[in-house]
Amino acid sequence: MNIQLALDRFSVEEAIRIAKNAEDFVDWIEVGTSLIKEYGVESVRKIKNAFPNKVIVADCKTIDNAYYEFDMCFQAGADIATVMGVSPAATIKACIETANTFNKKVMIDLLNTTEEQKKELFQYKEAIFCDHVSKDEQEMTGKKNILTKQADDPLLQFAVAGGISLDTIEHFKDRMPSVVIIGSAITKAVDQRIAAEQFKKIILQWNEENQYENNR
Ligand SMILES: O=C(CO)[C@H](O)[C@H](O)COP(=O)(O)O
Numbered sequence: 001m002n003i004q005l006a007l008d009r010f011s012v013e014e015a016i017r018i019a020k021n022a023e024d025f026v027d028w029i030e031v032g033t034s035l036i037k038e039y040g041v042e043s044v045r046k047i048k049n050a051f052p053n054k055v056i057v058a059d060c061k062t063i064d065n066a067y068y069e070f071d072m073c074f075q076a077g078a079d080i081a082t083v084m085g086v087s088p089a090a091t092i093k094a095c096i097e098t099a100n101t102f103n104k105k106v107m108i109d110l111l112n113t114t115e116e117q118k119k120e121l122f123q124y125k126e127a128i129f130c131d132h133v134s135k136d137e138q139e140m141t142g143k144k145n146i147l148t149k150q151a152d153d154p155l156l157q158f159a160v161a162g163g164i165s166l167d168t169i170e171h172f173k174d175r176m177p178s179v180v181i182i183g184s185a186i187t188k189a190v191d192q193r194i195a196a197e198q199f200k201k202i203i204l205q206w207n208e209e210n211q212y213e214n215n216r
Pocket of ligand 1: 164
């Protein structure tokens with residue numbers, strides 16, 4: 001299971017400083033939607049330059065104009081770019097095609113998708129599917145992602161996002177998503193390094209237990 005550190009609502013310089021604090025304990029670094037909207041695709045380039053050995057996720061949340069936006073993110077150094085699952089089928093297809101051209105990956109954000117839409121999206125076995133509770137839902141209803149239902153297809157890769165904290169991470173132990181996306185619980189921590197280390201310790205422990213179970 002990989003930890004993706006989500007960097008949102010900071011300047012690019014602040015985001016880099018925070019990621020430096022946490023870098024030893026996170027696997028992937030997300031250039032948050034707010035950074036891309038505020039500072040453009042240059043934020044992706046700067047963060048990739050600061051962390052050339054990390055997987056960089058551009059959370060561009062594309063919903064249209066996919067060839068252009070994905071091309072821009074991959075040219076800037078993103079390894080993965082995100083598209084909204086509610087987008088037209090043509091948009092999803094364009095994202096997959098562009099990612100294939102660059103030998104990169106697509107993360108499909110399942111926010112607000114119906115079961116029918118999900119079924120359609122799950123044909124893209126090469127994508128990562130993000131089960132997501134939005135910031136607005138978190139702020140207005142207090143809802144946090146504690147993992148609802150995932151597809152049973154073991155070939156699909158899942159990410160989870162939305163208010164995940166040290167108090168709620170235990171909910172993911174059984175389903176073991178490929179990626180756990182953590183923003184505020186690290187970025188707003190008094191000591192970001194310690195917070196990231198605490199998440200990493202829990203996940204390493206789960207990985208070990210899983211390995212033990214698989215080898216039995
Ligand atoms: O995509 C996002 C918001 O749309 C965030 O990256 C995601 O929700 C993780 O941040 P947090 O842990 O603070 O919720």
